[in-house]
Amino acid sequence: MKTRYLFLIVLTGLLIFMPACKTQTSTKTHDAYKTLIITGQNNHEWKISSPILKQILDETGLFSTEIIKTPDKGGDMNLFNPDFSKYRLLVLDYNGDTWSDKTKKGFVDFVSNGGGLVIYHAANNSFPEWKEFNEMTGLGGWGNRSQKDGPYVYYKNNQLVTDTTAGNGGSHGKRREFLVVTRINDHPIMKGLPVRWLHGTDELYSQLRGPARNLQILTTAFADSAAGGGTMRDEPILMTITYGKGRIFHTVMGHADEGGGPAMQCAGFITTFQRGAEWAVTGNVTQTVPFDFPTAAGVVLRKDFKEKTIDEALAEFGTYDIGKSTLNLTCLQNYIRSLSGDKAGLLSIEKKMVSILDNKESTLEAKKLLLRELSWMGSSYSVPSIKKLTSEAELKDEAEFAIARLQSAN
Numbered sequence: 001m002k003t004r005y006l007f008l009i010v011l012t013g014l015l016i017f018m019p020a021c022k023t024q025t026s027t028k029t030h031d032a033y034k035t036l037i038i039t040g041q042n043n044h045e046w047k048i049s050s051p052i053l054k055q056i057l058d059e060t061g062l063f064s065t066e067i068i069k070t071p072d073k074g075g076d077m078n079l080f081n082p083d084f085s086k087y088r089l090l091v092l093d094y095n096g097d098t099w100s101d102k103t104k105k106g107f108v109d110f111v112s113n114g115g116g117l118v119i120y121h122a123a124n125n126s127f128p129e130w131k132e133f134n135e136m137t138g139l140g141g142w143g144n145r146s147q148k149d150g151p152y153v154y155y156k157n158n159q160l161v162t163d164t165t166a167g168n169g170g171s172h173g174k175r176r177e178f179l180v181v182t183r184i185n186d187h188p189i190m191k192g193l194p195v196r197w198l199h200g201t202d203e204l205y206s207q208l209r210g211p212a213r214n215l216q217i218l219t220t221a222f223a224d225s226a227a228g229g230g231t232m233r234d235e236p237i238l239m240t241i242t243y244g245k246g247r248i249f250h251t252v253m254g255h256a257d258e259g260g261g262p263a264m265q266c267a268g269f270i271t272t273f274q275r276g277a278e279w280a281v282t283g284n285v286t287q288t289v290p291f292d293f294p295t296a297a298g299v300v301l302r303k304d305f306k307e308k309t310i311d312e313a314l315a316e317f318g319t320y321d322i323g324k325s326t327l328n329l330t331c332l333q334n335y336i337r338s339l340s341g342d343k344a345g346l347l348s349i350e351k352k353m354v355s356i357l358d359n360k361e362s363t364l365e366a367k368k369l370l371l372r373e374l375s376w377m378g379s380s381y382s383v384p385s386i387k388k389l390t391s392e393a394e395l396k397d398e399a400e401f402a403i404a405r406l407q408s409a410n
């Protein structure tokens, strides 16, 4: 019964989560979108975050990114006067002194004339007195924001709430992993992503408030008070806003620690950032969903911010044990799903799986997981290797179950 139950879990997973696979790098059909990351002042480690954001964007092959720094805090902001019109996308990793009127006008003109903008994490804390900026971010926090700046917006009991109650804008509880839930499935940024996935340890921004005009909340996360301070509301995590002809993607995720930390290394943060940035430029998303995108079952961290390849995942798979990360299993399952209908591809991955099964060094738990996967996706190719395992007491049940399934399917 136990194995049958596991099989049902696998099937259920198959039905709710069928991503495409990023098996090759994007083919460039146009010049990369010229992108400018604006930083130089922040209450966060912008010297860590901005180069990582540049890497994340440039990795897609879609963007060609430069970083510009404002003068230091208290410096002469008249010296900060970039020509925004040279770019297709601006990314704001900035929370600091107010810009000159000329620069502010250039920024507003850029977006209202159709330029793309990404608001990243604490950038939504900045410029509390700048009306147009707050309209572009939709919701913001801190900086003495209160009811004068607009309502709180959140979900409660699955209903979108616009709450004009008096109070400060912006808070977060203790850092933690949290479950991100999709609210608009058919938005180009969200298409193909799982409806629920676990984000790496981060601040869960809450109680944001602002004009909230032309705002769509793509995902939320529940700010559970039991998990270290929270509002008991489903707070906005990813948002889009339109301003004039411009599109804005707003992510509250990504608090930067040494090396980026789990909030920036999270494959969910990285992927949604890449997709949101493309949408802000074109209104569309051409990137496929990477096969290491996290699920509700576990966080996926990319230490080097790059998508894991299936061969890297498989090389580690044989050492799996109870209590270890199931990332490589998730990668394998997503990869298999991406091959749906591709017989040659499926046989190729099946051969790799069987070689792990045949390897005496592979752990018992790795073999159990492989038997479960092979039971539904394998072919007669697997049967001889699985038959051998029926003589091992600890694998007998799983092996016999897999053979019975394979024989009835093939």
Ligand code: ZN
Pocket: 044, 121, 122, 203, 255, 256
């Ligand atoms: Zn932060």
